[in-house]
Amino acid sequence: MKNWLLILMILAQGLAMQPIFSQDNTELDSLLNVVQKQTDTTRINTLYQIFSNLVRQEPDRAKPYVDTLFLESNSSGYKKFKALSYKAEGLYHYYNSDYTKAELSYSKSIAIYKDIDAMIPLSRMYNNIGIVQKYLGQLQKSKESHLNSLRIKEKLNLGPSDIAASLVNLGVLERELGNRELSNDYYLRAEKICAENNLTRGLNLVRGNLAGNFKDAKRYTDALKYYNLVYDYYKENNDYRGIARITNSIGALYFSMDSIQKAKSFYLEAHELNKQHDIQQMLGLTSRNLGKVAMKEKEYKKALNYFLDANIISQKTGTNTRNVGDYLNIAEAYAAMGDYKSAYKNREIHFNKYDSVFSEQKINQINELEIQYQTEKKEAALALQDAEIKTLSEKAKNDKLKKGLYAGGMVSALALSGLLFFGFRQRMKKNRIAREKQEAIYKQEIEHKKKELASQTLHLVQKSKFIAELKDNLEKVKNSPEKFKVEFKRIVMLLKKQSAADKDWEVFKSYFSEVHENFEDQLKALCNKVTDKELRLASYVKMGLNNNEIADILNVLPSSIHTSKYRLKQKLNIDKDLDFDSFIKSL
Numbered sequence: 001m002k003n004w005l006l007i008l009m010i011l012a013q014g015l016a017m018q019p020i021f022s023q024d025n026t027e028l029d030s031l032l033n034v035v036q037k038q039t040d041t042t043r044i045n046t047l048y049q050i051f052s053n054l055v056r057q058e059p060d061r062a063k064p065y066v067d068t069l070f071l072e073s074n075s076s077g078y079k080k081f082k083a084l085s086y087k088a089e090g091l092y093h094y095y096n097s098d099y100t101k102a103e104l105s106y107s108k109s110i111a112i113y114k115d116i117d118a119m120i121p122l123s124r125m126y127n128n129i130g131i132v133q134k135y136l137g138q139l140q141k142s143k144e145s146h147l148n149s150l151r152i153k154e155k156l157n158l159g160p161s162d163i164a165a166s167l168v169n170l171g172v173l174e175r176e177l178g179n180r181e182l183s184n185d186y187y188l189r190a191e192k193i194c195a196e197n198n199l200t201r202g203l204n205l206v207r208g209n210l211a212g213n214f215k216d217a218k219r220y221t222d223a224l225k226y227y228n229l230v231y232d233y234y235k236e237n238n239d240y241r242g243i244a245r246i247t248n249s250i251g252a253l254y255f256s257m258d259s260i261q262k263a264k265s266f267y268l269e270a271h272e273l274n275k276q277h278d279i280q281q282m283l284g285l286t287s288r289n290l291g292k293v294a295m296k297e298k299e300y301k302k303a304l305n306y307f308l309d310a311n312i313i314s315q316k317t318g319t320n321t322r323n324v325g326d327y328l329n330i331a332e333a334y335a336a337m338g339d340y341k342s343a344y345k346n347r348e349i350h351f352n353k354y355d356s357v358f359s360e361q362k363i364n365q366i367n368e369l370e371i372q373y374q375t376e377k378k379e380a381a382l383a384l385q386d387a388e389i390k391t392l393s394e395k396a397k398n399d400k401l402k403k404g405l406y407a408g409g410m411v412s413a414l415a416l417s418g419l420l421f422f423g424f425r426q427r428m429k430k431n432r433i434a435r436e437k438q439e440a441i442y443k444q445e446i447e448h449k450k451k452e453l454a455s456q457t458l459h460l461v462q463k464s465k466f467i468a469e470l471k472d473n474l475e476k477v478k479n480s481p482e483k484f485k486v487e488f489k490r491i492v493m494l495l496k497k498q499s500a501a502d503k504d505w506e507v508f509k510s511y512f513s514e515v516h517e518n519f520e521d522q523l524k525a526l527c528n529k530v531t532d533k534e535l536r537l538a539s540y541v542k543m544g545l546n547n548n549e550i551a552d553i554l555n556v557l558p559s560s561i562h563t564s565k566y567r568l569k570q571k572l573n574i575d576k577d578l579d580f581d582s583f584i585k586s587l
Helices: 005-018 026-037 040-055 059-076 079-095 097-117 118-136 137-155 160-176 180-196 200-216 218-238 242-257 258-276 280-296 300-317 322-337 340-358 361-403 405-477 480-499 501-515 519-526 532-542 547-554 558-571 581-585
Strands: none
Touching: 005 258, 005 547, 026 040, 040 079, 079 097, 079 300, 097 118, 097 137, 097 200, 118 137, 118 160, 118 322, 137 160, 137 322, 160 180, 160 218, 180 200, 200 242, 218 242, 242 258, 242 300, 258 280, 280 322, 300 322, 322 340, 405 581, 501 519, 501 532, 519 532, 532 547, 532 581, 547 558
């Protein structure tokens, strides 16, 4: 065989590397014994199996098998083995958190599978490339890849593990886009498939993701229950990647519950695992989370260092969806330290990057892909029903030929009435699909408006904090004439640029009225003399802002907000035992 000596040298290099994490080597040892005796193309498949056994836990030990696969596939002359080699190369880059290289290798594999019309491996490669495209911030491409994967799998009627894999990854992507309900739908479908088919690893993977959605919905008990189940599974299987990921997730859960010390403990444990095994993407995540803990502890310098580390990793790995938030974190750390120039610069970078990844147009296009996919599924189901009706009609014709005139007349009448019934039912279904399509578009618009409203609320809070901090800085600077001369003009310009509160209120109000269209009417039903200022106060309460945040936005003291709430509560004739904020949020 060509290059045999080189292949032996590469394999020897791989076998000489010692495992960096304990695992059951029974299957691996068996494959290593078998591959020594193989000489035909089955050897390539065995080499890929060995690679697959190693790459997730020990990517560096798996690397020599990638080189061997390329040598063997070139010798074989079969394109499918070349595609398999590129897949292995992509997986190696993926587990080393090099997503740009992973996408390139996956693209080459996909091109070959398309060329030779190998649909099953092609469907799986679309799934793989969709994952790295998400990390790279190519969200529309990611959605297209995952939907392509799912379409092919459904068309070929592939097994439950294949279908579940696509559903899980679509759920992950929808969560990234802020569509938690749709994300849950995908996860729950995947969970059902995995549970019914004893797909233990898949079941734990999807439950870990579901727990994240439970956390976001503040269903903390459900989230912790699932996280603990998944943690036990990974611990039992000595899966350090899984352990690191779930440990970090449990930390995030406690952080959401404001249990900062518990969160810190879990984050540190995950961080050490990620450092020990050099899991770059996860290392960036735990650095980011430890930075948030340091911000809570008011250790701003330490927080900044964590955020800067996370930013370096996200740039190095090409994790653009994470890199977007890094600059906002860095800006907040600088602002807390009083370095407003650096804070402003990084916040500006954040908003520019945010628009490049999560712009309104892109989100709409991605959501349209979902509607298109769901519509195609319904149309395919209708086409199948049409075929069944046609088959029944043909059968009715054959029966007619075998029977007498009387029977024939009866069959014709039945067939005619049946076809009329089916035709009516088809029209009803088409109308229902059109209605569902319209409802989906409406739902998509509402979700987008909710997201814009939340973003606008956050912008108001952050902007008010920023202005308040600048004003505090002005008070300090004015006591030092030499600093005052240098800084005054710049700070005033920044203040003017960040002001325009009335315009901000109008933008906020337009989004708020679209999402909560009956809110103003409900308030005025309680008292028709509610003023614009009172409506504004109630709107901010409805969005969950506290007294300090509202005071910052309105440029008043928090005590003034407390007084205004008390007066509005009396004006609306709210029972004195009812909490004002809770009542307003319930409207």
